[in-house]
Amino acid sequence: MIAVYLETRDGKIKKSSLEALSEAKRRAGELGVAAAAVLVGAAVADLAPGAHALGAAKVYIIEDRALGDYSSQAYAVALAGFAAETKPSALFFAATARGKDLAPRVAARLGASLASDCTKVAVKDGTLEFTRPIYAGKAFLSFRLKSSPLLATLRPNVFPLGEIAGSGGETVRIDVTIPEGVVRGRVAEVIKEESAELDVTEADVVVSGGRGLKGPEAFSLLRDLAAVLPRAAVGASRSAVDSGWIGHQHQVGQTGKTVSPNLYLAVGISGAIQHLAGMSSSKVIAAVNKDPEAPIFKVADYGIVGDLFEVVPRLTEELKKALAE
Amino acid sequence: MNILVFVKRVPDTESRIRIQHESRTIAEDGLNFVISPYDEYAIEEALRLKEAKGGTVRAVSVGRDEAAAILRKCLAMGADEALLVKDDAPESYDGLRTARIIARTVERKLAGADLLLFGKQSVGADNSQVPAMVAELLGLPQATVVTKLEIEGASATALREIEGGMEKVVLSLPAVVTAQKGLNEPRYETLKGIMAAKKKPVPTVTLDELGLGPDDLASRIDVTGLDVPAARQAGRILQGDPAETVRELVRLLRNEAKVI
Numbered sequence: 001m002i003a004v005y006l007e008t009r010d011g012k013i014k015k016s017s018l019e020a021l022s023e024a025k026r027r028a029g030e031l032g033v034a035a036a037a038v039l040v041g042a043a044v045a046d047l048a049p050g051a052h053a054l055g056a057a058k059v060y061i062i063e064d065r066a067l068g069d070y071s072s073q074a075y076a077v078a079l080a081g082f083a084a085e086t087k088p089s090a091l092f093f094a095a096t097a098r099g100k101d102l103a104p105r106v107a108a109r110l111g112a113s114l115a116s117d118c119t120k121v122a123v124k125d126g127t128l129e130f131t132r133p134i135y136a137g138k139a140f141l142s143f144r145l146k147s148s149p150l151l152a153t154l155r156p157n158v159f160p161l162g163e164i165a166g167s168g169g170e171t172v173r174i175d176v177t178i179p180e181g182v183v184r185g186r187v188a189e190v191i192k193e194e195s196a197e198l199d200v201t202e203a204d205v206v207v208s209g210g211r212g213l214k215g216p217e218a219f220s221l222l223r224d225l226a227a228v229l230p231r232a233a234v235g236a237s238r239s240a241v242d243s244g245w246i247g248h249q250h251q252v253g254q255t256g257k258t259v260s261p262n263l264y265l266a267v268g269i270s271g272a273i274q275h276l277a278g279m280s281s282s283k284v285i286a287a288v289n290k291d292p293e294a295p296i297f298k299v300a301d302y303g304i305v306g307d308l309f310e311v312v313p314r315l316t317e318e319l320k321k322a323l324a325e
Numbered sequence: 326m327n328i329l330v331f332v333k334r335v336p337d338t339e340s341r342i343r344i345q346h347e348s349r350t351i352a353e354d355g356l357n358f359v360i361s362p363y364d365e366y367a368i369e370e371a372l373r374l375k376e377a378k379g380g381t382v383r384a385v386s387v388g389r390d391e392a393a394a395i396l397r398k399c400l401a402m403g404a405d406e407a408l409l410v411k412d413d414a415p416e417s418y419d420g421l422r423t424a425r426i427i428a429r430t431v432e433r434k435l436a437g438a439d440l441l442l443f444g445k446q447s448v449g450a451d452n453s454q455v456p457a458m459v460a461e462l463l464g465l466p467q468a469t470v471v472t473k474l475e476i477e478g479a480s481a482t483a484l485r486e487i488e489g490g491m492e493k494v495v496l497s498l499p500a501v502v503t504a505q506k507g508l509n510e511p512r513y514e515t516l517k518g519i520m521a522a523k524k525k526p527v528p529t530v531t532l533d534e535l536g537l538g539p540d541d542l543a544s545r546i547d548v549t550g551l552d553v554p555a556a557r558q559a560g561r562i563l564q565g566d567p568a569e570t571v572r573e574l575v576r577l578l579r580n581e582a583k584v585i
Contacts, residue, residue: 070492071466072460072466072467073461073467076461096487096488097485097486097487097488097492100453100469100470101457101467101470101485102457103454104420104454104455104456104457104458104461105457105458105460105461105467107420107421107454107458108457108458108461112421112545113419113420113421113422113545113546114420114452114454115546116451116452116454117452117453124549129549131550133451134418134449134451135336135340135351135448135451136338136451137554138341138342138553138554139342139344139551139552140551140552140553141548141550141551142549142550143418143546143548143549143550144549145547146545146546146547147421147545182464183466184465184466184496184500185466185494185495185496185497185500186494187493187494188494189493190487190490190491190493191484191490191491191492191493192489192490193489193490193491197489198489199488201488202488205584229585241506247507248506248507249486249507254448255362255363255448256506262584263582263584263585272339273340274338274339277338280554280557281554283584284578284582284584285557286574286578292562292564297559298559299557299559300559300560301560301582302563302574302577302578302582303560303562303563304567304570304571304574305563305564305570306570307567311567315574315575318571318572318574319575319585322579322585323585
């Protein structure tokens with residue numbers, strides 16, 4: 001069985017988790033084993049149909065009042081307990097903020113090594129082989145895990161969602177006791193960004209700005225452009241962030257986030273190697289830069305050589321028109 | 326406060342990475358090695374806490390002798406002591422192996438710490454595993470990817486980055502915290518600090534002295550391939566009147582690339 005921990009937020013399963021479940025279902029099919037899902041929380045049983053629909057034969061429910069607010073310690077006890085009881089051959093997580101926080105604790109608790117932030121999972125010789133970027137994507141490492149269960153976090157936005165085919169399936173409750181005194185840290189509050197902007201790692205389109213923007217004001221041009229497109233987010237190069245023009249959570253590159261959207265639009269970004277590392281796995285790259293020799297054009301599928309202050313507002317208008325058609 | 330900061334020696338982010346295909350390793354010649362950038366935020370935070378509340382800051386690295394250079398940087402920035410855990414093994418990419426070494430080091434050599442600070446990930450292996458594994462092995466609470474940290478008595482409040490917002494995590498000390506960009510602005514070493522750091526010893530401890538055996542130290546990651554990504558081909562570059570190039574770009578994105 002390949003099991004997938006399904007992360008919930010605001011009473012819904014995260015899309016990244018459903019991507020991980022879809023991938024688990026595909027690989028489980030190849031291996032001739034079942035795919036299953038695990039939900040953890042104070043009241044999560046209602047979410048099981050969403051996992052059944054994507055092909056999870058069984059959905060395991062771990063409910064406890066102590067699991068209401070996220071705590072890496074309590075959740076690690078729950079998931080390690082689940083693994084000890086059901087003995088999955090593999091357990092996947094989405095490589096989200098929570099997945100990256102939680103999976104290593106589960107791994108240490110189970111004494112099993114962990115494949116982090118995988119971009120590919122393959123079946124080789126009857127077992128799973130994982131591929132993940134290292135050096136922010138300057139190189140790719142493929143490997144097998146010699147411990148059990150096979151633990152992996154899967155990068156969001158990389159694995160396609162499966163067809164909604166099944167409906168119904170088995171729901172199994174797992175009783176886990178969180179011992180008194182074990183939990184010494186937990187989330188007290190979730191603070192949403194006022195603008196509720198989509199994170200660059202989860203966006204289908206990333207519109208990024210760099211030094212060429214010459215100041216914080218021009219990011220409003222990029223925000224206007226992003227607002228036209230569905231599931232678009234604004235990104236930035238390190239120099240734009242270090243100049244204080246935009247928050248670091250927008251930074252794409254080796255000391256920022258690694259993204260792989262359908263479309264990455266680089267505006268006024270020259271294309272330093274540490275930036276390219278963070279975005280070159282994008283499906284399509286387009287660039288706007290006034291310097292025809294800018295390195296970004298060497299990786300871009302499409303480029304416009306021109307003044308971004310003229311190009312971007314026009315692009316926003318053209319996209320509006322095109323999408324209205 | 327008794328603070329431990331864990332740092333790693335990595336190639337700087339401007340490095341072009343080359344692969345030695347036979348050994349499936351990264352070619353090290355020509356690379357410039359530095360302290361992993363996120364670890365700088367960790368050491369800076371430790372120094373600020375010490376300045377505010379007193380106590381000691383000890384910097385620890387697991388690695389080869391060359392890692393002494395980054396420990397000297399920590400000393401030059403203001404750390405009181407350093408410790409090099411000598412591990413000559415090549416990069417295994419197995420976070421649990423490193424976490425076991427660190428957890429044992431803390432238990433045997435550095436007991437009694439209030440706070441264990443790490444960078445949110447090492448630049449390079451990019452695993453983001455070791456700190457949370459150390460926390461679990463030592464039974465400590467954690468806050469990872471932290472951009473704000475406040476300590477009040479025996480408890481800490483941390484803001485950690487999540488998709489589209491922040492989580493406020495409340496921890497009782499001792500705890501593990503990992504630093505994200507934005508936590509602070511790391512200081513530069515002063516000349517005085519650099520000179521003083523030269524005189525400070527960098528003691529070492531061996532894996533043998535920590536009582537770690539072959540089973541603890543075996544990597545459970547069996548590397549089957551290491552490659553650079555296929556180079557992207559330069560595409561269609563449009564020049565000329567912005568009205569026309571923009572119209573053409575939209576047409577290409579819509580009809581050829583089919584991404585909008």
